[in-house]
Amino acid sequence: MxxxxxxxxxxxxxxxxxxxxxxxxxxxxxxxxxxxxxxxxxxxxxxxxxxxxxxxxxxxxxxxxxxxxxxxxxxxxxxxxxxxxxxxxxxxxxxxxxxxxxxxxxxxxxxxxxxxxxxxxxxxxxxxxxxxxxxxxxxxxxxxxxxxxxxxxxxxxxxxxxxxxxxxxxxxxxxxxxxxxxxxxxxxxxxxxxxxxxxxxxxxxxxxxxxxxxxxxxxxxxxxxHRGDAFEIRLERKADAGILSEAFKLERINEDRVILKDRSMLPELLRYLADSSIPFVSMEKQEVTLEDIFIDAIGEK
Amino acid sequence: MNAYIKKEWMELTRTGRLLILSIIFILFGILNPAIAKLTPWLYDMMKDTFKEQGLTLGTVNITAFTCWEQYFKNILMAIIAMLLLSCNGFTGEYQKGTLIQVVTKGLSRRKIYFSKLLTGFATWTAMFVLYSGITFVYAKYFWGDDEVPHIFLAMLFVWLLGMLLMSLIAMFGTIAGNSGQVLLGTGAVFFVTFLLGYVPKLSDYMPMKLTDGMALCKGTAQVSDFTGSIIIASIMIVVCVIIGMAVFDKKKL
Missing domain, CATH: 3.40.50.300 (P-loop containing nucleotide triphosphate hydrolases)
Incomplete structure (x- = not known):
């Protein structure tokens, strides 16, 4: 119809x-x-x-x-x-x-x-x-x-x-x-x-x-x-951000924040945080905005 | 179609165009007998000046013919005024983009075209009646005894010429993008037929001959002398209407 x-x-x-x-x-x-x-x-x-x-x-x-x-x-x-x-x-x-x-x-x-x-x-x-x-x-x-x-x-x-x-x-x-x-x-x-x-x-x-x-x-x-599987982790101590980004090859976006792009690594990362007693403030899934999608889609072409 | 004609009428009245046109045609209508009436007085004023130069003027005999002669002379001015005040009918709407809304509401282009054309014809006819009516009433009042043969027929020739003008304006309105081009196109057609009128063999067939109604009244021309120009003008009107319609069907708005 x-x-x-x-x-x-x-x-x-x-x-x-x-x-x-x-x-x-x-x-x-x-x-x-x-x-x-x-x-x-x-x-x-x-x-x-x-x-x-x-x-x-x-x-x-x-x-x-x-x-x-x-x-x-x-x-x-x-x-x-x-x-x-x-x-x-x-x-x-x-x-x-x-x-x-x-x-x-x-x-x-x-x-x-x-x-x-x-x-x-x-x-x-x-x-x-x-x-x-x-x-x-x-x-x-x-x-x-x-x-x-x-x-x-x-x-x-x-x-x-x-x-x-x-x-x-x-x-x-x-x-x-x-x-x-x-x-x-x-x-x-x-x-x-x-x-x-x-x-x-x-x-x-x-x-x-x-x-x-x-x-x-x-x-x-x-x-x-388009929602990436990325997680943003904000740490309490700035030094930890450096340690973490080195250990897992994470992107460090500023002093106390890193981005985890590969979702499959999440359990291992959590284990690492627990084992090493690294305190963190927050961990959240990254929201995509239409702006990101728009720029992505148009940039690709 | 009624709705669109109503809109055209509203536009004529509310924008003041109808008022201006009416004033112009009433003034021209009054001018014809006025000039005729004033002629002897003008002669009197000039008499002395001419005498000094050794010229003597005979007495002028003012009749209804003098008045009607003015009528056929002034009609060209009136037609130019009509052209100037009507050339924006289509192009004004292209420039503002108002027709897009009308067309997208499903009103057919033919209906728009014929509404504008008919409004043009009606406006001209009304103005023609004003102009001719006023002249006629004054002529009857001042020179009621003078018999002017074929005067109604001669007036109808003028009306036909105006109808040609309105169909030309509508046709160029569909072709042109702005009112200047409409003026130019319509003016060019009139000018060319005017020039061709100087070719003796063609002069009887040119629409401009239609302003020569005085010859018919004076008896220097026969009704049959005008047949050619009437037929040509009528054919031109039909051709203009058809071309305009076809062009407007595909006009990018």
């Missing part, structure tokens, strides 16, 4: 002139998840999203949204998608309410639905009382209105292109909270290079590098796969 995946991309290729931006990208996004699409600036995130939206033509490969093929030009699958561009622009002579009514009408929603849904969405993004025209809106307000218009028609898939990158910490927090709330009703793909955002709200992630997906899975899976 294809409908378990809201979005399926197979062998996607795209180049601009000589520059190959996507080189055989494969991606599957399951339903009702917040999916983080991570990559450096210029890795091809926005290009991928525009191809999914049918705003550009691909050179090779196939994209299916809710099981239907995406076509460039008049793209029918857009009815399943809500889209929030990185810097959303609106008809600035309208008020938020008018803009949402306009969006509802072009999507073909009926009048009552537009009214109730607009109010609901504007409340969700905190613009419920806003009566002014969009003209004077701040970036954060525009971004929030962007989410409201993207969610208006209850899309199966919400695509957000770096929704938090241009915002201040408070604005970012607001957007992330709104996205988490939106997860109840839709699948969210969310491109970013801010890894802490991914860690906060995403269920799954894919890492894009040089036009290919180099890693994909749930946040825990990705972390587990």
């Amino acid at each position: 294809t409908d378990r995946y809201v979005l399926e991309i197979e062998g996607l290729e795209k180049h601009f002139g000589d520059k190959k931006v996507l080189r055989g990208l494969n991606l599957k996004v399951p339903e009702k998840k917040v999916f983080g699409f991570v990559g450096r600036n210029g890795a091809g995130k926005t290009t991928t999203m525009k191809l999914v939206l049918g705003l550009m033509a691909q050179d090779k490969g196939e994209i299916r949204v809710a099981g239907e093929k995406v076509k460039y030009g008049n793209n029918k699958t857009n009815k399943y998608i809500g889209y929030l561009p990185d810097v959303p622009e609106y008809y600035s002579f309208m008020t938020p309410k008018e803009y949402l009514r306009f969006c509802g009408e072009i999507t073909g929603m009926d009048k009552n639905e537009i009214r109730t849904r607009s109010e609901e969405m504007l409340r969700l993004v905190g613009l419920g009382e806003e009566k002014h025209r969009i003209k004077g809106f701040s970036r954060g307000m525009k971004q929030r209105l962007g989410i409201a218009q993207a969610l208006l028609a209850k899309p199966k898939l919400l695509i957000c292109d770096e929704p938090t990158s241009a915002l201040d910490p408070l604005g970012r927090k607001e957007i992330l909270e709104i996205l988490v709330a939106a997860k109840e009703e839709t699948t969210i793909i969310f491109s970013t290079h801010i890894l802490s955002d991914v860690e906060h709200i995403c269920d799954e992630m894919a890492l894009l590098n040089e036009g290919r997906i180099v890693m994909q899975g749930s946040i825990d899976e990705v972390k587990n796969r």
Whole structure:
């Protein structure tokens, strides 16, 4: 069955002139998840999203949204998608309410639905009382209105292109909270290079590098796969750190800390500590951060 | 499609474009009879100066024809104003990126294109009615006894020329990236047809001939003399609309 995946991309290729931006990208996004699409600036995130939206033509490969093929030009699958561009622009002579009514009408929603849904969405993004025209809106307000218009028609898939990158910490927090709330009703793909955002709200992630997906899975899976078996041992006496690192060929990271990378040596090391009565402050498994994984994966290539 | 036309209308009214256009076309409409009315007075003022130079002016006879002559002269200025105020319809949206949201909401490109085209046609028609209506009412009021034959038909020629203008603006709007290019393209087409009008064999077939309605009213030309230019202008409109539609289908937004 294809409908378990809201979005399926197979062998996607795209180049601009000589520059190959996507080189055989494969991606599957399951339903009702917040999916983080991570990559450096210029890795091809926005290009991928525009191809999914049918705003550009691909050179090779196939994209299916809710099981239907995406076509460039008049793209029918857009009815399943809500889209929030990185810097959303609106008809600035309208008020938020008018803009949402306009969006509802072009999507073909009926009048009552537009009214109730607009109010609901504007409340969700905190613009419920806003009566002014969009003209004077701040970036954060525009971004929030962007989410409201993207969610208006209850899309199966919400695509957000770096929704938090241009915002201040408070604005970012607001957007992330709104996205988490939106997860109840839709699948969210969310491109970013801010890894802490991914860690906060995403269920799954894919890492894009040089036009290919180099890693994909749930946040825990990705972390587990890359969790080294390293242990960090902090000793009470600095001299012991030297002794230990010499006896077991350990990496000494500072005066009183050493790293044990080979897990199989742990029992022997513990025995040694006990036999030699070496006191230690702590011994803990090293946590990997997404940053480490990101740098690792991109550095390898 | 209705929603998009409503948005176009809102844009026209709220950005003040409709107001500016209306003021311009009302002013031009009033100008035609005003100039005709002022002509004798101007003559009187100049009379003495001319006398000193040994020139004598005969009495001028102002009729409805004088007023309508102004109508056909000033229409070109009005058309240029229309062009300047309408050339940003498509390109403004490319530059701001507002169409991306509309297209990604599933509104077909054809509907966007035809909404803009129809709004353009409607705006021109409204302005044409303002301009012609005002001139007509004044002409009737001041020179009601003068019979101006074929005047309605001659006015319709002008309307057709305006429709050509609007389809050119829409077509270049789909091709161009900024409003300057739209101005340039539309201007170039008008200029070329204007130049070709000097070639005697071609002059009867050029859309610019449509501003020559006065000849019809004065009886120096027949209705059939305009057939060629009407057909050519109509074909040009259809071709522009089709090209614009095809280009916009694949336009990168």
